[in-house]
Amino acid sequence: MRIHLLCVGRRMPGWVEAGYAEYAKRLPGECALHLVEIEPGHRGKGANPDQARREEGERLLRALPKGALPVALDEGGEPWDTVRLAAELSGWLGGGRDPALMVGGADGLAPACLERAERRWSLSALTFPHPLVRVILAEQLYRAWSLMKGHPYHRA
Numbered sequence: 001m002r003i004h005l006l007c008v009g010r011r012m013p014g015w016v017e018a019g020y021a022e023y024a025k026r027l028p029g030e031c032a033l034h035l036v037e038i039e040p041g042h043r044g045k046g047a048n049p050d051q052a053r054r055e056e057g058e059r060l061l062r063a064l065p066k067g068a069l070p071v072a073l074d075e076g077g078e079p080w081d082t083v084r085l086a087a088e089l090s091g092w093l094g095g096g097r098d099p100a101l102m103v104g105g106a107d108g109l110a111p112a113c114l115e116r117a118e119r120r121w122s123l124s125a126l127t128f129p130h131p132l133v134r135v136i137l138a139e140q141l142y143r144a145w146s147l148m149k150g151h152p153y154h155r156a
Contacts, residue, residue, distance in 0.1 A: 001031050002098045003141060006063050007134050008038045008056045008105035016131045023138035031093060031145055033138060036063050040105045049107045057110020060102050068100035070117045072109055073133065077120030086144040103133050 012020075024033040038059045041052025064070055069092070080088065092099045101121075102113050114120065123136060146153035 001093050003027075003031055003033045003092070004036060004065055004068060004098060004100040005033055005103070005134060005137060006036045006038060006060050006100055007103040007130065008040050008060065009130055010037045010039060012131050012134075016135060019135035020138050023135070023142045026142045027138075027145060031089065031141070033141060035134065038063060038105075043106065053105070053107045053110045054112070056105050057112045060104075060110070060113050061116060064100050064102075064116070065098060067097060069095070069097040069119070070113075071099055071101050071119045071121055072114050072117035073101060073103045073123060073137075074109055074114060074117075074120045075122055075125075075127065077122035079122045079124070082140070082143055082147060085140060086147040089141065089144045090148055101137060103130060103137070105130055 020035065024035070027033050038056060041047075041055035043049065043052050102109060102117065104110070104113070123133065123140075128136065143153060145151075
């Protein structure tokens with residue numbers, strides 16, 4: 001199985017790239033994490049944030065692999081604790097469809113992405129900067145895998 005992490009944003013700071021890479025490399029081939037960076041919509045003086053979000057949504061939906069299970073990372077989604085994420089990961093491993101986790105940009109996901117998603121997952125009631133989300137997701141996926149496998153990384 002391959003977990004597709006579709007994230008709006010390019011040219012991340014070094015600490016984001018290093019943090020993501022650290023946890024992504026810990027995941028075994030059975031649930032390899034594959035990052036796809038999506039070009040952000042135009043923002044700046046006089047720019048329309050709704051238009052930027054629509055552009056990002058179109059790019060995210062084009063990047064969805066055929067047959068993948070689209071999962072929207074959304075503040076209005078269902079909160080999953082680590083045990084629940086481990087159960088989801090186990091289901092993904094046995095389900096025959098690669099999950100595609102969609103992470104929006106500065107203004108969140110486009111409505112079209114939320115409509116296309118088969119699942120909505122909220123990482124927290126807190127709001128995180130979108131670059132940090134890719135690090136959190138990589139770490140949490142590794143933690144869930146370690147829980148599934150009885151690895152000592154997760155100490156609950």
